[in-house]
Amino acid sequence: MSSSVNLNPKTPRVQIKTPKDAFSQELFQFCLENPITVVEGLCSPSVCDFKLGKFSTLSLTKAWPDHPIEIRTQKFKSAEKNVPMAGRNSWDCYSARSQMTIRKYGEYQGANFLREKNGVGGNSAHGIQFGTNLDLSDAKMWQLQLQEFNKLPPAFKLYSPGNLLSYVGHNILGMNTVQLYMKVKGSRTPGHEENNKFCAVNINVGPGDCEWFGVADEYWPAMYKLCQSHGMNYLKGSWWPDPEECFAAGIPVYRFIQRPGDLVYINIGCVHWVQSLGVTNNIAWNVGPLVPLQFRAALERYDFNKVENYKSIVPMILLSWNIGRTLWIRDPEFFQLVKKVLSNSLDKSRKDLQQARRHNVPIRHHGKKEGEPVHYCGSCEEEVFNTLFIKKNEKRPRVFCLECALQSSPQLEDYACLQEYTLDELTTVYENFKRLE
Numbered sequence: 001m002s003s004s005v006n007l008n009p010k011t012p013r014v015q016i017k018t019p020k021d022a023f024s025q026e027l028f029q030f031c032l033e034n035p036i037t038v039v040e041g042l043c044s045p046s047v048c049d050f051k052l053g054k055f056s057t058l059s060l061t062k063a064w065p066d067h068p069i070e071i072r073t074q075k076f077k078s079a080e081k082n083v084p085m086a087g088r089n090s091w092d093c094y095s096a097r098s099q100m101t102i103r104k105y106g107e108y109q110g111a112n113f114l115r116e117k118n119g120v121g122g123n124s125a126h127g128i129q130f131g132t133n134l135d136l137s138d139a140k141m142w143q144l145q146l147q148e149f150n151k152l153p154p155a156f157k158l159y160s161p162g163n164l165l166s167y168v169g170h171n172i173l174g175m176n177t178v179q180l181y182m183k184v185k186g187s188r189t190p191g192h193e194e195n196n197k198f199c200a201v202n203i204n205v206g207p208g209d210c211e212w213f214g215v216a217d218e219y220w221p222a223m224y225k226l227c228q229s230h231g232m233n234y235l236k237g238s239w240w241p242d243p244e245e246c247f248a249a250g251i252p253v254y255r256f257i258q259r260p261g262d263l264v265y266i267n268i269g270c271v272h273w274v275q276s277l278g279v280t281n282n283i284a285w286n287v288g289p290l291v292p293l294q295f296r297a298a299l300e301r302y303d304f305n306k307v308e309n310y311k312s313i314v315p316m317i318l319l320s321w322n323i324g325r326t327l328w329i330r331d332p333e334f335f336q337l338v339k340k341v342l343s344n345s346l347d348k349s350r351k352d353l354q355q356a357r358r359h360n361v362p363i364r365h366h367g368k369k370e371g372e373p374v375h376y377c378g379s380c381e382e383e384v385f386n387t388l389f390i391k392k393n394e395k396r397p398r399v400f401c402l403e404c405a406l407q408s409s410p411q412l413e414d415y416a417c418l419q420e421y422t423l424d425e426l427t428t429v430y431e432n433f434k435r436l437e
Contacts, residue, residue: 007247011214011256016041022048028155031265032289035216036254036272039263043203048151052261054144055180055205055283057106060134064141065103069134069182072097073127076186077240091230093190093240095130105131105182112184113207113279131182132189135173136283142178149178156201156263156287164288164295165198165314167322170373172313175286183208183276190238191273193220196305196314197297198286199267206260208278213243214254217269217297222251235310240273268297290327292334299337311381315374317345318385321426324433335435342430345385350423352387352402359412361389366418379404386426388418 012034016022022042031037043050053059060067072095100108108129136142146158154160158178165176173179175195181187185208194200197217204210215223223241224234226249232239243253258264260280266272288294302316320341329335356363366388375384378398389405390397391414400408405415 005250005252007250007252009252009254011036011038011212011254013038013040013256016044016047019047023153027153028289031155032267032291035267035270036212036214037265037267038256038258039265040259040261042152042156042263043261048153050148050151050203052203052205054148055281057102057109057182057281060102060180060182061106063144065106066101067134068099069102069105069131070097071100071105072130072132072187074130074186074188076128077188089242091191091227091232091239091241093188093238095188095238096127100129100131102134102182105129109182109184109279116185116278128184128186130184130187132179133174134180134182135177136180137171137173137177146178155289156265158285158287162290164290164298164319164323165286167326168315168319169322170371174284175314178283178285181282181284183210183280183282185276185278187276188240189274191223191241191271193217193269193271194266194286196312196316197269197294197301198288198314199265199294200284200286202258202264202266202282202284204258204260204262204264205281205283208276208280209260210258210274210276210280210282212254212256212258212264213241213273214266215246215251215271217267217271219251220269220271222249223271225249226251235305235308268294269301290334292331292337295334295337299341306382309380311376312383315383315385317341317383318374321345321385321429324429328436330436332435339430339433342426342433346423346426346430349386349421349426353417353419353423355402355406356387356389356412356417361412361415361417363417363419365422366420368420375399377401377404379407386420388420389415390418392416 014027014030014037016039021027042048043052074095136145139146149158154162157163159166168176171177226245227234227237227239246253298314299316302312305312320338323338324342329338375388376382377384377400379400382401384399384401387402389400389402405412409415
């Protein structure tokens with residue numbers, strides 16, 4: 001380990017005082033140059049006037065009291081350690097899943113808030129309850145809340161021309177839709193990197209604070225090994241790192257407090273974990289800056305996920321074709337990355353159709369409706385683009401990729417093939433996708 005590595009780096013913070021600062025290219029660049037950044041003042045009335053109160057428990061309870069929210073029951077522990085009853089340090093951050101209404105959880109939050117205010121400890125012997133993944137994608141239901149996101153600078157917006165996730169073409173819950181988290185003291189979001197290494201935005205609604213830990217993307221292989229040493233799966237597991245173990249492995253850890261109104265920008269591939277220090281709500285979503293580093297990182301994680309048998313919820317092939325249809329790209333590296341995906345995808349479509357014809361598999365035009373979600377293989381869970389193999393005798397046919405279809409039926413006699421786009425359509429998109437000079 002190099003003695004020059006600062007294992008306790010200072011977390012980058014920037015104070016925003018004017019709309020000009022908020023919408024400046026300098027702020028965007030600052031966020032892209034650091035693994036994780038705290039942006040203060042952005043939500044204030046004098047800057048973006050982002051009304052946090054619309055996301056408060058009171059507002060949510062008034063609007064949709066009986067709407068369900070997923071509950072995770074967790075054991076209360078200090079932020080530094082994850083020591084179970086046996087007393088041995090562990091990274092396992094298990095939680096039991098259940099459900100509750102917004103009203104019921106609001107009552108639970110309120111009782112905890114009063115106990116905190118009166119200096120009385122919460123009833124953590126039976127675990128604490130963390131309200132998670134309340135999705136705000138329904139535009140009619142959450143209209144008052146969603147209109148607030150139009151006030152944000154493009155770098156942080158849910159939808160913008162500069163956000164790769166705006167070109168997916170359908171909702172990916174929690175990524176290009178907003179999710180809200182309702183917390184009491186000790187609620188934990190376990191260690192993770194964002195899906196396909198996309199960037200993320202998180203705003204603390206308040207009234208309590210949250211404590212964050214972050215590790216730069218370059219150290220993810222070391223974090224992967226530490227997870228393995230604790231018997232945890234880096235991608236699929238629920239784990240809470242011990243900062244001291246990270247330090248011993250030469251991994252710097254950012255550690256900071258997110259106060260109400262603070263926006264945290266999680267850069268490409270940053271590993272992070274969060275614990276609430278009091279009763280509070282948070283809202284979060286993902287963004288994908290139109291830079292080659294983001295697209296390359298997403299592709300690399302897409303391929304790594306295949307090796308790890310982990311589903312990539314960002315369909316990079318579909319996304320690349322949508323980029324090819326709608327964007328003019330000037331950056332030569334970014335352009336070549338997209339062009340290569342299109343070339344490989346077009347080649348695979350040709351070969352899949354050749355295989356289908358060789359085995360006399362019926363091929364039917366299926367098309368793809370606007371907003372229709374991407375298809376994933378019912379066996380390997382990899383993205384299936386354009387050539388969808390389905391079993392003829394299934395009433396509710398599942399989609400399979402050619403490779404998995406061949407494994408179950410080497411002559412493909414049990415399968416039909418549904419085609420989303422003609423080869424001429426795809427070839428036209430590929431040939432018309434040219435770099436902007």
